[in-house]
Amino acid sequence: MNDHTYKITAQDNILFVDASGPFDFDTMLQYKSETLEAIEKLKHEPWGCIACFHGSGVFSPEAEEELVLLTRERMRKNMAALATVIQDSRQADIQQMQLSRVYESCNTKYHIFSDVKAAKTWLANYLKKQPN
Template identity: 30%
Template sequence: MQNTSSAHPSSTKTLFKHGEYTITLEGHVIKAEFTGVATENMMKQYHADVVSLVQPLQGASWGFLGSIHGTGVLTPETEALLVASLQERMKIGMRGCAVIADGAKIPAMVVQQLARVFKKASMPYLFCSSDEEGFKWLAEQGCVSS
C-alpha cells in the first residue's frame, strides 16, 4: 500500500510498507532521501516520479543527489530495475549520480552494490559525504542546482 502526497509540483514523497523516499527538483538536480527497503513496486513508482519531476527540463542535463538511510540494500530484482531506470533516465538528460551512503546501516555494502549498478548502467557516479560535495561534482557534470 502506498501513500503519495505532493507538497508542491517539484516535490514528491512516497511511502511504502517497507520504505519511503522523497524527491525534490532543485534547479537541474533531483535531491532524494531514501529510507528502508526498496521493493519492486517502490522502484517502479520512483522511476515514474523521477520522469515526471524532470519533464519541465525538456531534455536539458540534470543530475541526482541521493542520501540513503537504514537498510538501503537492493534485491536482485530491484537492482535490475534500477539499472534499467538509470539507462532510461540517461536518454532524457541525466548526467550523473552523487550518493551519500553514510546513513545506511552497512554503508560499505550499499556503496559496493550501487557502484555495480552504476557501472552496469554506464552512469557516471560519485560517493560523497555531504550535499555540498555532491552538488559541486554534479555542477562539474553540467547539472546546476538552484
C-alpha cells in the first residue's frame, strides 16, 4: 500500500506542489498529467515551482525517469526555476541526490531547502530578475 499524496496549486506565477511519498511510476504518471494541466495558465511568462516533499519521498527508478521528462516539459513551457523543500524525511540525503540528478540532467536552475519561507524568498527574487 502506498501512502503518497500530493496537491498542486497555482498562484500568480508560481506553481506550488505539496507531496508525500514514496513515488512510484503510476503516481508519477498521474502527477505528471495534473502538473502539465496546471501549468497551461502559467506558461505565457516565466514562472517558478516550489515543491515541498514530506516524509520518505524517494522515487522509484521509473518515477525518476518520468520526473526528468516532466522537468524538461516544464522548462519548454517557460519554467524559470525550481525551489525544492525537503521536510521530515529520514531519507533527505537520498531525496536530495535524486532531485539534484534530475534537475542537473535537465539543466534546470534549482535550489534545495529545508524551509518553505527561504524557498519562497529565493524563488521570488530569482523570478524578479527574469525578462518577461
